[in-house]
Amino acid sequence: MKKYSLYRDGDWVEPSIDDYIEVENPATKEIIAQVPAAQELDVKLAIRGAKKAFPNWKATEMKKRVEYLEKMYDYLVDNKKDMAETIHKELGAPKDFALKTHVEAYLPHIKDYFRLAEEFEEIEKYDGYEVHKEPVGVVGCLTPWNYPFGQIIKKVFPALVAGNTVVLKPSQNTPLTAYYVIEAAHEAKLPAGVLQLVTGRGSEVGDVMTNSDDVNMISFTGSTDGGSQIYKQSAETVKKIALELGGKSPAVILEGADYEEAVKSVLSSVYMNTGQSCSAKTRLVAPKKDKEKLEEMLIKHSKEYKFGDPTKGETQVGPLQSKKQYEKVNGLVEYGKSEATLLYQGEKPEGEGYFFPPTIFTDVDQNAKIAQEEIFGPVLSVIYYEDEDQAIEIANNTIYGLSGMVYGPEDDAREFAKKIRAGQIIINGASTTHNAPFGGYKYSGIGREGSIYGLEEYVELKSVFI
Numbered sequence: 001m002k003k004y005s006l007y008r009d010g011d012w013v014e015p016s017i018d019d020y021i022e023v024e025n026p027a028t029k030e031i032i033a034q035v036p037a038a039q040e041l042d043v044k045l046a047i048r049g050a051k052k053a054f055p056n057w058k059a060t061e062m063k064k065r066v067e068y069l070e071k072m073y074d075y076l077v078d079n080k081k082d083m084a085e086t087i088h089k090e091l092g093a094p095k096d097f098a099l100k101t102h103v104e105a106y107l108p109h110i111k112d113y114f115r116l117a118e119e120f121e122e123i124e125k126y127d128g129y130e131v132h133k134e135p136v137g138v139v140g141c142l143t144p145w146n147y148p149f150g151q152i153i154k155k156v157f158p159a160l161v162a163g164n165t166v167v168l169k170p171s172q173n174t175p176l177t178a179y180y181v182i183e184a185a186h187e188a189k190l191p192a193g194v195l196q197l198v199t200g201r202g203s204e205v206g207d208v209m210t211n212s213d214d215v216n217m218i219s220f221t222g223s224t225d226g227g228s229q230i231y232k233q234s235a236e237t238v239k240k241i242a243l244e245l246g247g248k249s250p251a252v253i254l255e256g257a258d259y260e261e262a263v264k265s266v267l268s269s270v271y272m273n274t275g276q277s278c279s280a281k282t283r284l285v286a287p288k289k290d291k292e293k294l295e296e297m298l299i300k301h302s303k304e305y306k307f308g309d310p311t312k313g314e315t316q317v318g319p320l321q322s323k324k325q326y327e328k329v330n331g332l333v334e335y336g337k338s339e340a341t342l343l344y345q346g347e348k349p350e351g352e353g354y355f356f357p358p359t360i361f362t363d364v365d366q367n368a369k370i371a372q373e374e375i376f377g378p379v380l381s382v383i384y385y386e387d388e389d390q391a392i393e394i395a396n397n398t399i400y401g402l403s404g405m406v407y408g409p410e411d412d413a414r415e416f417a418k419k420i421r422a423g424q425i426i427i428n429g430a431s432t433t434h435n436a437p438f439g440g441y442k443y444s445g446i447g448r449e450g451s452i453y454g455l456e457e458y459v460e461l462k463s464v465f466i
């Protein structure tokens with residue numbers, strides 16, 4: 001079985017002690033690899049190298065920085081099939097989904113940052129002064145397991161384009177995809193120390209990063225609990241912070257909407273990636289008067305999904321990613337049975353892995369646990385409204401504010417969208433792009449990824465009076 005290394009100062013290095021984390025294939029429960037559990041010393045050395053590399057990387061022209069990163073992009077394109085195979089194994093995603101949604105959908109997003117770099121004004125001139133946009137310094141990037149490639153590139157590329165150096169810590173659950181990004185940097189001969197890799201346990205590695213005076217910014221994507229922890233810890237050393245956190249997003253169906261299209265789109269958002277997407281629209285807010293019609297559609301279209309063995313070509317939805325995730329989803333669904341009506345549950349797919357069937361609860365009270373907690377599995381809660389005022393109240397009755405969806409006559413849907421407190425709203429199934437700003441209101445986070453706003457998270461502003 002392959003034992004991986006850490007990457008520091010342009011080289012593969014062994015961890016300071018012989019402590020490794022096993023990586024499991026959630027579809028088979030097989031252990032497929034081992035990655036180092038970086039210790040305090042490993043993290044400190046990675047930070048030290050990134051700090052040392054910063055002045056030269058900052059001084060490197062943005063155009064030249066992009067040239068290095070273009071070489072990384074080429075490597076990632078050349079290796080996209082292997083990367084998808086790795087995501088298939090460590091996440092349990094069906095192969096086709098891993099290739100198209102996890103890899104191919106994110107590759108063009110890397111190029112978005114190259115285009116933004118061309119347009120980026122490092123110095124803005126005002127009457128009597130200039131604003132200089134400078135890199136923040138050493139950035140600690142902590143990423144989750146649910147999109148092991150996408151969540152890394154959304155941080156690493158803008159941070160490096162802007163002239164920062166990066167210490168990357170991927171999730172211990174799906175750390176293997178990160179190695180392609182690091183290999184890409186190695187092949188591109190990115191200067192030593194500009195991108196460092198420390199695999200390991202979140203709180204252990206995170207503590208060293210947040211406590212270090214030499215880490216100037218933390219960019220974290222993960223759970224709201226994890227993010228809040230990081231936020232508190234980073235306060236001691238007054239770090240710049242970017243947090244992309246959890247969600248419990250509403251899908252609102254207004255009267256006059258194309259119900260069939262709306263239902264299909266909601267189910268796709270809830271089932272794909274086995275419900276393990278931060279922006280999944282897991283609260284369906286629907287008109288009570290059409291309950292019967294909508295429920296028939298929800299059942300009919302749920303039955304069209306093929307859950308099961310991700311190695312099989314026809315499978316659309318694989319297992320949950322871990323035992324922990326399975327227990328969480330199962331626990332909340334069992335609890336849900338005590339507070340709402342189970343409308344539909346598919347057959348549990350056969351197999352050793354952490355398989356969970358598609359599940360829909362109906363007549364859910366807007367304050368129920370399954371209407372409030374992020375389940376992060378293929379589970380939908382249907383909440384009915386009597387009138388639009390109540391629909392808005394329900395849509396906003398959440399601590400989160402990451403995303404939302406509205407289906408209805410366009411003018412009505414646009415008006416409704418204005419009233420939802422969330423960072424992204426999709427009207428009538430419009431297609432989205434990773435290049436639009438993405439991030440949350442309320443407990444869903446601080447800051448944005450994607451677009452010029454995402455790039456500017458990684459700069460400090462300096463006013464220069466002349």
Ligand code: NAP
Binds near residue numbers: 145200206225
């Ligand atoms: P998580 O447990 O919070 O972990 C996220 C990352 O942070 C992992 O690398 C983890 O390390 C590390 N970590 C966790 N607690 C930490 C701490 N106290 N100090 C330092 N590092 C810590 O989240 P997850 O379970 O991986 O991901 C699922 C969550 O991410 C969901 O809530 C989802 O909504 C959210 N998410 C949000 C977005 C967005 O853009 N808003 C995108 C994707 C996912 P280890 O896992 O290695 O321990």
